[in-house]
Amino acid sequence: MVIDARDKERLIRILRLLGSDQVGERAAAALAAGRLLDSLGVSWEDVVSPPVPERVVVRRVRDWDVDQADAAEARIRQLKDTVERQERQLRSLRTRINTLTDRERKRREGEDAEL
Numbered sequence: 001m002v003i004d005a006r007d008k009e010r011l012i013r014i015l016r017l018l019g020s021d022q023v024g025e026r027a028a029a030a031l032a033a034g035r036l037l038d039s040l041g042v043s044w045e046d047v048v049s050p051p052v053p054e055r056v057v058v059r060r061v062r063d064w065d066v067d068q069a070d071a072a073e074a075r076i077r078q079l080k081d082t083v084e085r086q087e088r089q090l091r092s093l094r095t096r097i098n099t100l101t102d103r104e105r106k107r108r109e110g111e112d113a114e115l
Contacts, residue, residue: 003042011036011047 003011014036017029037044
């Protein structure tokens with residue numbers, strides 16, 4: 001188990017008291033350190049020799065039988081299709097906005113004429 005920074009600082013402050021000239025302070029510090037580790041669920045072995053992190057091995061993966069040029073061209077075609085679809089959607093939205101604007105303008109002109 002890993003000790004967080006706050007508990008680690010508490011343990012360090014307690015362990016500094018082990019160098020005291022007073023026998024009672026040393027005994028109290030040892031007891032306090034033991035109680036702190038027990039409350040954290042950590043053993044002295046965990047504190048003295050923390051676990052070694054696992055080593056991560058990264059391997060390169062080779063693309064066998066993949067033509068990179070064909071893959072790039074396919075992606076370009078896909079992007080062009082997406083752009084064309086979005087342009088059609090924009091044209092449609094512009095038409096709708098213009099239609100709604102015209103309707104609102106005509107409605108307001110009609111209201112102004114009635115007054």
